[in-house]
Amino acid sequence: MRASQRARGEDVALVDALLSADERRRSSGVRFDELRNEQKSLGKLIPKASADEKAELLKKAGQLAADVKAADAEQHEADEETKRLALQLGNLVHPDVPVGGEEDFVVLETHGTIRDFGAEGFEPKDHLELGEALGAIDVERGAKVSGSRFYYLTGVGALLELALVNAAIAQATEAGFIPMLTPALVRPRAMEGTGFLGQAAENVYHLEKDDYYLVGTSEVPLAAYHMDEILDAEQLPLRYAGFSPCFRREAGTYGKDTRGIFRVHQFDKVEMFSYVAPEDAENEHKRLLDWEKQWLTGLELPFQVIDVASGDLGASASRKYDCEAWIPTQGKYRELTSASNCDSFQARRLSVRLRDGKKVQPLATLNGTLCAVPRTIVAILENHQQADGSVRVPEVLRPYLGGREVLEPVAK
Structure with a gap:
């Protein structure tokens, strides 16, 4: 320790x-x-x-x-x-995790081909310029109504979110996950039990009058779903796909990603969550990563997979893999999904146990982002843009957009 x-x-x-x-x-x-x-x-x-x-x-x-x-x-x-x-101690770091800070990750694999826009004869626009031309994103009125880092998704932007959510839930359901719509407000024990009131507390919204917390991910209510319960070994693995609004203060990110919708205070997300026997945790971690890779490959996005360094794990994860999509106008890969193995850390704190014969012990929990909507929209708009300002729709999303193959700019 x-x-x-x-x-x-x-x-x-x-x-x-x-x-x-x-x-x-x-x-x-x-x-x-x-x-x-x-x-x-x-x-x-x-x-x-x-x-x-x-x-x-x-x-x-x-x-x-x-x-x-x-x-x-x-x-x-x-x-x-x-x-x-x-409660102040983080989870035990997995021995294979690279040691260091945010920049000390190890790239495990890369997928897809980065487009050469110069060879295609045009300069790529960023997601906000594209989104405004498509009538899809309105950050100006978002700031007027709610302040910085808030936004409206309008027209095809709203339809694109719904398409992403439905496609993500469809993939998760096909893989055996139980779809869940989860609470956005939780009691202190749920937030503390999942490890979000330690070093991550500065990014959590707290409603002091009612002593409720706004979740930053549906991982929190999904982890607490079986709080104070004993599950039989035959029930495992239990896999849930939660859809919820997410709220993050983004404290400590002043001046970072202020343009557009990459880093915002409120967003929607589809999250995978697994309860497994402790000995199955590492294999389940790889499965979650494989489902994330399937999702990003279906969206036809170039991305890399990294093994996150020890200083950037967060309190609950013993090991974390991030999938980072290429963002053309930033010229670098940026995080779209994370898959974390929390071992028995959350289960111990929330008293979620496994009965195998006469033996009762904490089980293991794992979580993996399938689709964080705003960042995924950023990646789709920038990677699939065309010279005329339109955006090609990945085939996997077309059934959820009425068969639409291209998003066209709208007249001002």
Whole structure:
């Protein structure tokens, strides 16, 4: 755990503080039990004692009651401190994860061909210019109504979102996922249990009056769906595909991706989520990645797969693969999907357990983005644009757009 904290760039001393608190919890528990047993034994002696002895025993019983109360308080305090410190620890980093920060990822594979727009005789437009010409994106009125990083999808933009969501859900359903429409507001335990109230808390919207949190991903309500339940081994794997609005404060990203809809405060997303036996977690992780690669290949997007470095994993993931699509006007790959193996980290915190015969243990949870809508729209518009400002529709989406093959610019 110390090595894992070091790899994450987190506080190593937290491990020793937790061990110390846990030792205090254990010793105070033993002390409480000893005093309670002594109190019970004394209670049996008092009725049988003589008048002279009884007065002394009652005096001792009073002192013992005070000691028991103090020991109980100390035990409770130590237990709370242990839990508080334990919740600050991230998941154990997988030994094969590259160590380092955001830029220290390892490229595992690349797919598709990057277009040479120069050879085609025109300069590519960015997604916002294309989206405005298509009557698909309106960030100006989004900012007027809600502020920066908000937007409207209009006309074919709204239809394109619905097509993406329906196509993603269709792929997930065919792969055996159960479609889910999930709550966007959750209680603190659900947010904390999934690991989003630690280092990620700055990006979470909190409604203080009601003590609810707005989810940044349907991973949160999907992980908490079986909270405090014991699932039988025969039920696994359980796979859900959740569709929900997502809300992120994007704190710490001032000045980054301010143009268009690549980095926004509210967006819709289709998320895959799996409950599996711990020994099946690594294989399930690869399956989630394969479904993401299938999706991006169907959208005819050039992309690369990276093994995310330890300092960029987030608290709950032991390992994470990102699929990054090529964005022509930025001249680089940008994240479109993530697939994370959380092992038993979330299950332990949310008390989701597996019964296999007589054995009961925490199971493993995994999550994978299938379609984060705005970023996917960015990639489609830029990669499939044509010289006249129109955008070719990938074949996989055409059945969900009434057979439309091209999105045409609209008259102003």
